[in-house]
Amino acid sequence: MSVTHPAGFVAAGAAVGLKASGAKDLALVVNQGPTFDSATVFTSNRCKANPVLWSEQVVKDGVVRAVVLNSGGANCYTGPEGFLTTHQVAEEVGTALGVGAGDVVVCSTGLIGLVNDRATLLAGVRTVHGQLSADGGQDAAEAIMTTDTVPKQVVVEGEGWSIGGMAKGAGMLAPALATMLVVITTDAVVPAAELDRALRAATRVSFDRLDSDGCQSTNDTVSLLASGASGVTPSAEAFTAALTDLCTQLAKQLLADAEGADHEIAITTVNAATEDEAVEVGRSVARSNLFKAAVFGKDPNWGRVLASVGTTSAAFDPADLDVAMNDVWVCRNSTPAEDPALVDLSARAVTVTIDLKAGPAQATVWTNDLTHAYVHENSAYSS
Amino acid sequence: MSVTHPAGFVAAGAAVGLKASGAKDLALVVNQGPTFDSATVFTSNRCKANPVLWSEQVVKDGVVRAVVLNSGGANCYTGPEGFLTTHQVAEEVGTALGVGAGDVVVCSTGLIGLVNDRATLLAGVRTVHGQLSADGGQDAAEAIMTTDTVPKQVVVEGEGWSIGGMAKGAGMLAPALATMLVVITTDAVVPAAELDRALRAATRVSFDRLDSDGCQSTNDTVSLLASGASGVTPSAEAFTAALTDLCTQLAKQLLADAEGADHEIAITTVNAATEDEAVEVGRSVARSNLFKAAVFGKDPNWGRVLASVGTTSAAFDPADLDVAMNDVWVCRNSTPAEDPALVDLSARAVTVTIDLKAGPAQATVWTNDLTHAYVHENSAYSS
Numbered sequence: 001m002s003v004t005h006p007a008g009f010v011a012a013g014a015a016v017g018l019k020a021s022g023a024k025d026l027a028l029v030v031n032q033g034p035t036f037d038s039a040t041v042f043t044s045n046r047c048k049a050n051p052v053l054w055s056e057q058v059v060k061d062g063v064v065r066a067v068v069l070n071s072g073g074a075n076c077y078t079g080p081e082g083f084l085t086t087h088q089v090a091e092e093v094g095t096a097l098g099v100g101a102g103d104v105v106v107c108s109t110g111l112i113g114l115v116n117d118r119a120t121l122l123a124g125v126r127t128v129h130g131q132l133s134a135d136g137g138q139d140a141a142e143a144i145m146t147t148d149t150v151p152k153q154v155v156v157e158g159e160g161w162s163i164g165g166m167a168k169g170a171g172m173l174a175p176a177l178a179t180m181l182v183v184i185t186t187d188a189v190v191p192a193a194e195l196d197r198a199l200r201a202a203t204r205v206s207f208d209r210l211d212s213d214g215c216q217s218t219n220d221t222v223s224l225l226a227s228g229a230s231g232v233t234p235s236a237e238a239f240t241a242a243l244t245d246l247c248t249q250l251a252k253q254l255l256a257d258a259e260g261a262d263h264e265i266a267i268t269t270v271n272a273a274t275e276d277e278a279v280e281v282g283r284s285v286a287r288s289n290l291f292k293a294a295v296f297g298k299d300p301n302w303g304r305v306l307a308s309v310g311t312t313s314a315a316f317d318p319a320d321l322d323v324a325m326n327d328v329w330v331c332r333n334s335t336p337a338e339d340p341a342l343v344d345l346s347a348r349a350v351t352v353t354i355d356l357k358a359g360p361a362q363a364t365v366w367t368n369d370l371t372h373a374y375v376h377e378n379s380a381y382s383s
Numbered sequence: 384m385s386v387t388h389p390a391g392f393v394a395a396g397a398a399v400g401l402k403a404s405g406a407k408d409l410a411l412v413v414n415q416g417p418t419f420d421s422a423t424v425f426t427s428n429r430c431k432a433n434p435v436l437w438s439e440q441v442v443k444d445g446v447v448r449a450v451v452l453n454s455g456g457a458n459c460y461t462g463p464e465g466f467l468t469t470h471q472v473a474e475e476v477g478t479a480l481g482v483g484a485g486d487v488v489v490c491s492t493g494l495i496g497l498v499n500d501r502a503t504l505l506a507g508v509r510t511v512h513g514q515l516s517a518d519g520g521q522d523a524a525e526a527i528m529t530t531d532t533v534p535k536q537v538v539v540e541g542e543g544w545s546i547g548g549m550a551k552g553a554g555m556l557a558p559a560l561a562t563m564l565v566v567i568t569t570d571a572v573v574p575a576a577e578l579d580r581a582l583r584a585a586t587r588v589s590f591d592r593l594d595s596d597g598c599q600s601t602n603d604t605v606s607l608l609a610s611g612a613s614g615v616t617p618s619a620e621a622f623t624a625a626l627t628d629l630c631t632q633l634a635k636q637l638l639a640d641a642e643g644a645d646h647e648i649a650i651t652t653v654n655a656a657t658e659d660e661a662v663e664v665g666r667s668v669a670r671s672n673l674f675k676a677a678v679f680g681k682d683p684n685w686g687r688v689l690a691s692v693g694t695t696s697a698a699f700d701p702a703d704l705d706v707a708m709n710d711v712w713v714c715r716n717s718t719p720a721e722d723p724a725l726v727d728l729s730a731r732a733v734t735v736t737i738d739l740k741a742g743p744a745q746a747t748v749w750t751n752d753l754t755h756a757y758v759h760e761n762s763a764y765s766s
Contacts, residue, residue, distance in 0.1 A: 047693030047701045047717070077689055079702075079718035112686025113719050218690050289672065289753070290761050297762025303495025306460055307601050310430030318430045319462075334430070335462035336496050370672075370762075372755050378673050379680025379753075 002153030004137035005164035006187035008032050008227025011136035013143030016124025018072030018116055024143035025072045026124040029183050030097060030132060031065055035228030038064035039195035040105060041203055043220035049076030050083040051106040052219060054090065058105050059223075062192025065103040067183050067223050068093050068125065069144050071168070073116040075108040076218045085118045092122045096129040107181045107221045109146055109168060141166040144181055147377065152253040156246045160232040161188035163242055167250040180207065182222040182250060187230035190239055198240040199224050206247035209279065209365045210255055211286040222247075255366050256348075260373030263295050263345070266364050267352045273359035277314035281354060282365030284308040292370035295350055300325045300343035305352060306334065315358040322355035385536030387520035388547035389570035391415050391610025394519035396526030399507025401455030401499055407526035408455045409507040412566050413480060413515060414448055418611030421447035422578035423488060424586055426603035432459035433466040434489040435602060437473065441488050442606075445575025448486040450566050450606050451476050451508065452527045454551070456499040458491040459601045468501045475505050479512040490564045490604045492529055492551060524549040527564055530760065535636035539629045543615040544571035546625055550633040563590065565605040565633060570613035573622055581623040582607045589630035592662065592748045593638055594669040605630075638749050639731075643756030646678050648733045649747050656742035660697035664737060665748030667691040675753035678733055683708045683726035688735060689717065698741040705738035 004011050011029045018025040031038075040059040042052050058064065068089060075082045086106045094101035108116070131139070141151035145168050152167040169180030190198070203222055224243070234242075255264050267285050272278035285291055288308040294301035302323045310318060323331040325343045330336070350369075368374075387394050394412045401408040414421075423442040425435050441447065451472060458465045469489045477484035491499070514522075524534035528551050535550040552563035573581070586605055607626070617625075638647050650668050655661035668674055671691040677684035685706045693701060706714040708726045713719070733752075751757075 045690060045693040046695075047689045047704070074686075077686060077714065077717050077719070079716065082718075112684075112690065113714070115719075218686075218693065287670075289757075293758050293761035296758065299762065301495075303457075303460060303601075306430045307428060307495065310428040310601065312429075321430070331460065331496070333462065334460050335465075336460070336498075370758055372758050374672075375676050375679065375753055375755050375758055378676035379682065 002137040002141055002155060002164045002166045003029050003183050003185045004134055005155045006162045006185045006227065008187050008229030009185045010132040010134055011140040012128040012131035012133065013136065013139030014128050014131055016127050017120045018070055024139065025070055026128050027069045027140035027143035028093065028128040028132065029067045029140055029185065031225045031227050033227055035189060035226055036063045036065055037190060037192040037195055037226045038062060038224060039192060039199040040221060040223040041199060043218060045218050047218055049074050049108060049219040050078060050086045051075055051108045052221060053083060054086045055105045055221060058102055063103055064105050064223065064225055065099040066093055066097060067105040067107065069107040069181055070116065070121060071109050071144055071146050073108060073110040073114040074112050074219050075116060076112045078113065078115050082115060085116060085121065088118060089121055089125060092125040096126065105223050107219065109144065109181055109219055112218060137164065137166065144168040147259055149257055152250055154246050154249040156242045158188065158234050158238060158242050161186065161230040161234055163246050165246050165250050167254060169254045180220045180254065184224040184246065186226050187228065188226060188239060189228040189231065189233040190226045194236060195224055195226055198236065198243050201240050202244040202247040205244060206251040209363065210251045211283055211365055211367050251366065255368065258368045259377045260371045261368035262371050263350050263369040264348055265295060265350045265352060265367050265369065267367065268362060268364045269354045269356060270362040271358060272356045272361040273315040275361040275363050278361050278363035279365060280312050281309055281314050281356065282363060284312050285352065286365050286367035289370050292367065295345060296369040296371045298345040300330055300340040300345060302330045305354065306331065309354060314356060316356040320357055324353040326351055385520040385524055385538060385547045385549045386412050386566050386568045387517055388538045389545045389568045389610065391570050391612030392568045393515040393517055394523040395511040395514035395516065396519065396522030397511050397514055399510050400503045401453055407522065408453060409511050410452045410523035410526035411476065411511040411515065412450045412523055412568065414608045414610050416610055418572060418609055419446045419448055420573060420575040420578055420609045421445060421607060422575060422582040423604060423606040424582060426601060428601050430601055432457050432491060432602040433461060433469045434458055434491045435604060436466060437469045438488045438604060441485055446486055447488050447606065447608055448482040449476055449480060450488040450490065452490040452564055453499065453504060454492050454527055454529050456491060456493040456497040457495050457602050458499060459495045461496065461498050465498060468499060468504065471501060472504055472508060475508040479509065488606050490602065492527065492564055492602055495601060520547065520549065527551040530642055532640055535633055537629050537632040539625045541571060541617050541621060541625050544569065544613040544617055546629050548629050548633050550637055552637045563603045563637065567607040567629065569609045570611065571609060571622060572611040572614065572616040573609045577619055578607055578609055581619065581626050584623050585627040585630040588627060589634040592746065593634045594666055594748055594750050638751065641751045642760045643754045644751035645754050646733050646752040647731055648678060648735060648750050648752065650735045650750065651745060651747045652737045652739060653745040654741060655739045655744040656698040658744045658746050661744050661746035662748060663695050664692055664697050664739065665746060667695050668735065669748050669750035672753050675750065678728060679752040679754045681728040683713055683723040683728060685714045688737065689714065692737060697739060699739040703740055707736040709734055
């Protein structure tokens with residue numbers, strides 16, 4: 001369902017021979033209008049994959065007719081030949097749909113440096129085009145999976161309109177290398193400029209605050225397409241709120257399926273001078289291997305939290321920090337407080353609260369623990 | 384050995400009851416002059432341990448008579464009571480030696496948030512004072528070990544003078560949480576201001592470029608004491624060169640003993656616009672869990688190298704980067720080049736070379752791989 005839940009969209013996903021496993025590996029999502037407004041955000045990594053280089057040009061005019069996504073290879077660091085493959089895939093989609101290639105976003109995911117067979121991809125485009133349907137969302141969501149163990153889909157209902165989304169990504173989430181790809185559809189009537197504002201507002205507090213392993217992908221793409229098929233124009237506030245809800249739910253699905261993770265950790269920094277500083281503090285803790293290994297070991301090691309906070313430039317008094325884990329205030333005024341033995345870390349969900357006592361702002365960053373399974377999956381990934 | 388090799392120094396190390404294991408846990412290094420010049424650098428972490436807060440005041444006048452170091456507890460985030468413990472330890476050392484407490488540097492290492500028993504520490508100071516000798520360097524080096532498996536010591540000979548050093552640290556090296564402590568002694572005649580210049584120059588290209596796990600310690604201290612007992616005044620160039628050699632050797636000993644590591648990885652960035660940018664690029668790769676896990680898996684995954692380089696602000700053309708692993712150029716012009724299967728990652732030593740093609744500067748950053756043993760040691764550390 002997901003991306004085909006809103007009116008005006010068809011999709012498909014099929015196994016076309018890119019993955020050695022024979023699993024589904026090519027997805028196509030098509031906006032049938034009447035409007036073709038869109039907004040897309042990409043990885044901030046400067047070493048971008050060929051599909052990102054292509055799609056950055058496609059989205060500039062705010063019009064996107066279709067998104068084609070393949071797993072089985074990221075088409076990254078594959079040079080001009082790799083770019084030509086992306087271009088020809090867009091042309092093939094455009095020809096099949098009777099639209100311009102310049103209105104087709106291309107996304108790829110899988111190993112970096114791997115060149116996908118062009119003929120297989122182009123034949124695959126014709127296959128998935130032949131399977132487009134109004135209930136193809138599930139197949140599409142399955143076809144973009146790499147190390148994901150489950151497809152990720154969300155639908156949020158508005159009043160007379162809806163938003164659907166699918167995502168993939170299980171590692172290199174910062175937002176992050178197994179690659180995070182997200183396609184979001186809506187049948188609301190929303191012009192491209194407003195879609196862009198809403199998407200940036202929503203991703204800023206959802207995907208951008210997911211920091212599973214601190215590794216930033218080369219292929220991340222979040223593409224939002226509006227068909228206008230509901231005929232309803234929601235308020236900017238209502239649309240942004242629904243979109244933020246959807247993005248947050250998808251981000252949490254990514255977090256829950258992160259490679260090898262035993263725990264999902266929400267790090268909330270409160271009473272920060274600014275929201276940016278709250279994010280900086282949360283991110284520093286989310287990137288501490290020592291803290292993350294401690295959570296894996298069910299060790300409420302708040303010293304490692306403060307050691308990370310101390311590396312930031314946020315406003316705080318180093319002698320007056322409070323830290324809670326699962327609501328047990330194990331540290332008050334930068335000294336031991338409640339007994340850490342009261343913190344039960346046996347459940348998957350863990351909360352860390354850091355009180356900076358420096359202002360009115362707060363933010364939550366999500367991460368995972370550092371586990372043997374993470375090391376195993378990422379040491380064996382390409383072999 | 385080591386810190387007692389240069390003339391004018393005595394040292395001791397003993398088991399005084401801080402460690403439950405009964406291992407040596409208190410060290411004392413004393414400068415007997417005739418000069419007492421010194422220079423010290425500390426962690427840049429804003430959440431500093433009590434011994435660092437104390438010692439920052441001690442070193443301001445350039446005069447240090449003794450360094451006392453305990454393992455078995457970092458005395459960090461232990462509040463005013465912890466600071467008082469540090470102060471009283473310095474007073475006890477001063478009384479025993481007949482010098483002011485304000486000339487005694489204190490270092491502590493071990494778990495954060497753990498309060499050491501003050502009476503045990505003070506009695507221990509009297510014990511180690513009674514054992515001071517001109518060949519006590521080895522005992523001192525052993526007494527500062529925590530998760531270290533071997534003591535780290537180096538001696539560098541000048542012409543008529545020498546430098547000796549000891550170090551501890553096996554994790555939180557960035558320079559980094561099991562805490563890096565280093566004491567360096569010399570019998571050269573070098574005034575404090577010149578010691579400071581030399582020490583900053585040496586640490587900038589040695590300890591500061593060691594990034595084992597990206598986690599910055601709360602207790603790091605590198606203290607350099609000059610006795611002048613040789614009567615020889617070396618040139619600034621000769622002294623700085625010898626000191627840099629010593630610091631680099633100690634840093635490599637720390638790298639070789641890092642918690643759970645299977646590989647020692649030297650990441651050299653060449654043809655960078657500036658040295659700072661070369662360091663930024665090397666550090667970004669040194670902090671990529673995905674890259675570090677790949678090295679553990681003996682997988683020459685250069686895509687993860689470029690994905691990290693892309694997160695930096697260094698000058699380069701994303702389409703024109705070269706990467707070698709163990710001198711095999713697996714990536715040229717940001718595309719696959721020599722066969723990665725030619726890269727043999729079975730040995731502990733691994734080199735990564737990144738050619739930015741942007742200028743004349745270069746720098747090397749050292750790190751370790753991310754292993755099951757690292758996760759194990761750091762998930763079980765405090766339990």
